[in-house]
Amino acid sequence: MRYFRFFFIVVVLFLVVNCRPPADQVYQDPHLRQADSLLQLLSLEEKAGQMTNIGLTALTEGPFWNDYDTLVLDTAKLRHFLLDNHVGSIQNKGIYPPSKEEWHRLVKQIQDFVASKAKHNIPVIFGMDAVHGANYTAGSTLFPHQIGLAASWNPDLVRTTGKITAYEMRASSLSWNYAPVLDVSMQPLWGRIFETFGEDTHMHNVMGKAFVEGMQGASVSDTTSVAACLKHFVGYGTPFSGKDRTPAYIPEHYLRQYYIEPFRHAIDAGALTVMLNSGSVNGIPGHADEYLITDVLKGELGLKGFVLSDWEDVGRLVTVHRVAKDAREAAKIAVMAGLDMSMVPYDASFANDVVDLVNSGEIPMSRIDDAVRRILYVKFKMGLFDASYHDPAGYDMFGSEEFAQRSYEAALESITLLKNKDDILPLEHGANILISGPAADALTALNGPWSRTWAGDDPTYDDPGKKTFLQAMQSAYGQHRVTYTPGTDYEGDVEDKEHLLQKASQADVIFLALGERPATEKPSDILELNLPENQTELVRRLHESGKPIVLVLLQGRPRVIREIEPLAEAILMAYWPGHEGGEALASLISGKSNPSSKLPYTWPRYSGSLYTYQHKGSERLGQTFEMDGFNPQWEFGYGLSYTSFHYDDLVLSDDTIGSNETLTLSVRLTNTGDHAGKEVVQLYLRDMIASITPDDRKLIAFDKVFLEPAQSKTLTFTVEYDDLKFVDIDNRWVAERGEFQVMIGGKPENLLIESFYLYK
Numbered sequence: 001m002r003y004f005r006f007f008f009i010v011v012v013l014f015l016v017v018n019c020r021p022p023a024d025q026v027y028q029d030p031h032l033r034q035a036d037s038l039l040q041l042l043s044l045e046e047k048a049g050q051m052t053n054i055g056l057t058a059l060t061e062g063p064f065w066n067d068y069d070t071l072v073l074d075t076a077k078l079r080h081f082l083l084d085n086h087v088g089s090i091q092n093k094g095i096y097p098p099s100k101e102e103w104h105r106l107v108k109q110i111q112d113f114v115a116s117k118a119k120h121n122i123p124v125i126f127g128m129d130a131v132h133g134a135n136y137t138a139g140s141t142l143f144p145h146q147i148g149l150a151a152s153w154n155p156d157l158v159r160t161t162g163k164i165t166a167y168e169m170r171a172s173s174l175s176w177n178y179a180p181v182l183d184v185s186m187q188p189l190w191g192r193i194f195e196t197f198g199e200d201t202h203m204h205n206v207m208g209k210a211f212v213e214g215m216q217g218a219s220v221s222d223t224t225s226v227a228a229c230l231k232h233f234v235g236y237g238t239p240f241s242g243k244d245r246t247p248a249y250i251p252e253h254y255l256r257q258y259y260i261e262p263f264r265h266a267i268d269a270g271a272l273t274v275m276l277n278s279g280s281v282n283g284i285p286g287h288a289d290e291y292l293i294t295d296v297l298k299g300e301l302g303l304k305g306f307v308l309s310d311w312e313d314v315g316r317l318v319t320v321h322r323v324a325k326d327a328r329e330a331a332k333i334a335v336m337a338g339l340d341m342s343m344v345p346y347d348a349s350f351a352n353d354v355v356d357l358v359n360s361g362e363i364p365m366s367r368i369d370d371a372v373r374r375i376l377y378v379k380f381k382m383g384l385f386d387a388s389y390h391d392p393a394g395y396d397m398f399g400s401e402e403f404a405q406r407s408y409e410a411a412l413e414s415i416t417l418l419k420n421k422d423d424i425l426p427l428e429h430g431a432n433i434l435i436s437g438p439a440a441d442a443l444t445a446l447n448g449p450w451s452r453t454w455a456g457d458d459p460t461y462d463d464p465g466k467k468t469f470l471q472a473m474q475s476a477y478g479q480h481r482v483t484y485t486p487g488t489d490y491e492g493d494v495e496d497k498e499h500l501l502q503k504a505s506q507a508d509v510i511f512l513a514l515g516e517r518p519a520t521e522k523p524s525d526i527l528e529l530n531l532p533e534n535q536t537e538l539v540r541r542l543h544e545s546g547k548p549i550v551l552v553l554l555q556g557r558p559r560v561i562r563e564i565e566p567l568a569e570a571i572l573m574a575y576w577p578g579h580e581g582g583e584a585l586a587s588l589i590s591g592k593s594n595p596s597s598k599l600p601y602t603w604p605r606y607s608g609s610l611y612t613y614q615h616k617g618s619e620r621l622g623q624t625f626e627m628d629g630f631n632p633q634w635e636f637g638y639g640l641s642y643t644s645f646h647y648d649d650l651v652l653s654d655d656t657i658g659s660n661e662t663l664t665l666s667v668r669l670t671n672t673g674d675h676a677g678k679e680v681v682q683l684y685l686r687d688m689i690a691s692i693t694p695d696d697r698k699l700i701a702f703d704k705v706f707l708e709p710a711q712s713k714t715l716t717f718t719v720e721y722d723d724l725k726f727v728d729i730d731n732r733w734v735a736e737r738g739e740f741q742v743m744i745g746g747k748p749e750n751l752l753i754e755s756f757y758l759y760k
């Protein structure tokens with residue numbers, strides 16, 4: 001009996017010590033202390049409710065998916081979810097984008113309901129995909145998507161985008177953003193590549209950090225800041241098949257080297273929440289991966305806040321991944337793997353399963369306490385207990401001209417000039433212009449997905465006063481100079497050739513706005529990377545006119561255009577540049593502004609040759625055993641300007657480096673053309689010999705520099721010892737002795753190179 005008592009005391013002590021964060025941690029962070037005190041008061045049912053996230057339309061009149069044109073909260077549903085099931089988190093919207101006043105009414109009604117009726121008055125945390133501005137609030141500022149921001153190579157623009165997005169979300173009483181997307185994507189077929197910062201890890205590290213800093217400001221509780229939710233941990237962006245939510249196969253050393261780092265940088269910058277990968281990596285679904293969620297994300301990366309599932313993904317452990325036999329088992333697997341909150345989002349079944357699993361002893365209370373402590377911690381940290389909604393009248397900058405100007409500046413720097421034969425651009429005023437193509441006269445073609453609606457393809461929700469590409473060109477060149485014919489849709493029939501040629505006969509130049517119909521997630525899966533045949537046919541027919549053609553591409557992915565590229569004199573890749581994209585294109589075309597963007601991914605020439613810039617030596621080996629197999633249409637980092645830049649005087653401070661030492665590199669950059677312009681200076685490192693086949697090169701730093709014609713500047717960079725490291729086969733970051741090359745410049749095909757050695 002004595003032994004039994006002793007054993008009992010040891011077990012209790014073990015639980016007390018292990019189920020709570022270390023005392024010094026609790027007492028050092030007041031929000032953790034508050035979270036911990038509140039946690040002690042909650043019943044198991046209340047805790048399970050905190051772990052549940054439902055869709056807004058689970059609370060409104062009508063079915064979950066409805067096309068009502070008003071969102072009316074249903075009191076019985078509020079009672080069912082928020083009181084009976086203690087649900088602590090809500091997300092998303094219905095079909096249409098509410099105004100900021102309507103958001104305020106909805107959020108206020110929900111929070112007031114909880115505050116007046118629920119036992120502990122715990123405010124709801126409201127999540128939203130504000131991925132390029134507060135895109136689900138009518139009248140908000142819409143920015144270029146992340147891929148365009150990456151193409152600007154300008155983190156200041158990303159920081160500003162994050163800041164304005166946060167301001168306009170808070171103006172809508174929303175304070176938790178499902179952004180940024182940190183899925184490094186080495187798969188151009190994947191439809192969501194436009195939501196990422198492209199194919200490079202360093203770019204994601206820098207831009208993700210800037211986005212989080214902009215959004216979260218000095219404190220997430222500020223009334224102009226929101227909390228970031230990084231997504232989708234991890235490996236989601238490189239599915240083997242290229243289809244959304246399908247398996248990725250990524251060895252752990254590559255996961256660590258390329259895919260996990262952006263999350264580490266954003267967490268170090270203060271991000272508190274993370275959403276999981278809907279797909280699987282190496283056969284383990286993202287929502288079942290205890291090693292990645294608990295050991296790596298929460299342990300090694302030190303995530304202090306909580307981990308959220310993606311849409312319905314606990315259920316998909318049963319229906320799609322088949323690692324669980326029913327919803328109850330799926331809940332157990334996910335929670336035990338480290339999931340803290342499930343985006344169910346239709347009902348409260350997850351909460352009921354959690355209660356049952358704890359009661360049966362299959363999930364220990366310590367795991368539930370850890371999850372709920374994390375959730376409450378974030379709610380305290382965000383200041384939700386002090387103010388869970390805001391008066392929209394206090395946000396007079398919402399949708400302002402000034403914010404639109406910031407979006408315009410971002411769009412200007414995001415659009416990449418890919419070809420400019422015989423300097424056909426800038427195009428002088430007085431030219432007669434024919435504009436055609438499915439993306440020419442649509443705001444949806446500028447904003448892309450996640451714009452007012454999920455797909456972003458419904459013109460019903462167009463904002464008044466914004467200009468399409470066609471309208472912006474008419475303003476810039478004069479209504480009478482610009483004619484238009486649709487030509488074709490994104491897919492489908494092409495206008496009759498005679499009609500097209502007759503239109504072309506009156507023009508000096510033809511602009512064809514082509515691309516992809518806005519779509520994301522599963523609807524963005526494609527069968528073919530080539531630009532659809534009807535659009536290439538439009539180019540061919542108009543080429544017969546003999547008039548110069550300029551292609552303007554509005555799309556997320558780098559679609560293969562090998563066959564029509566020679567038919568165009570100039571090509572502009574606009575990605576999805578946002579509401580001011582039409583104006584920005586007209587400004588670049590007319591020479592009012594100078595392009596300064598570079599590709600954030602490798603542009604394939606063939607859909608059967610999908611390589612990234614990091615590629616290995618064996619990917620350069622061609623069919624005749626020459627090193628000519630890597631032959632993209634355009635390389636990562638490629639982009640033209642109306643001026644030219646020259647690099648010389650590369651000086652490296654030493655030709656050797658030791659452990660933990662730093663080298664300094666300087667180079668002179670001169671604007672040798674006759675336009676003022678900004679140059680993207682790219683610094684790469686090449687490891688000549690390594691125990692794991694080294695990459696062709698890796699980006700370690702970049703800068704964007706403005707120079708007047710004939711102006712020179714000497715730029716200085718550092719090469720750190722840590723830059724030399726890669727993850728070895730034992731998953732450790734190592735630098736191996738031997739030769740390295742630094743490579744610097746603005747044109748990937750023409751970099752200045754210098755060697756140095758690491759001796760240890």
Ligand code: BGC
Pocket residue numbers: 092129178231278310311521
């Ligand atoms: C997407 C997420 C998004 C969530 C909520 C999911 O289907 O994969 O990126 O945040 O829906 O809208």
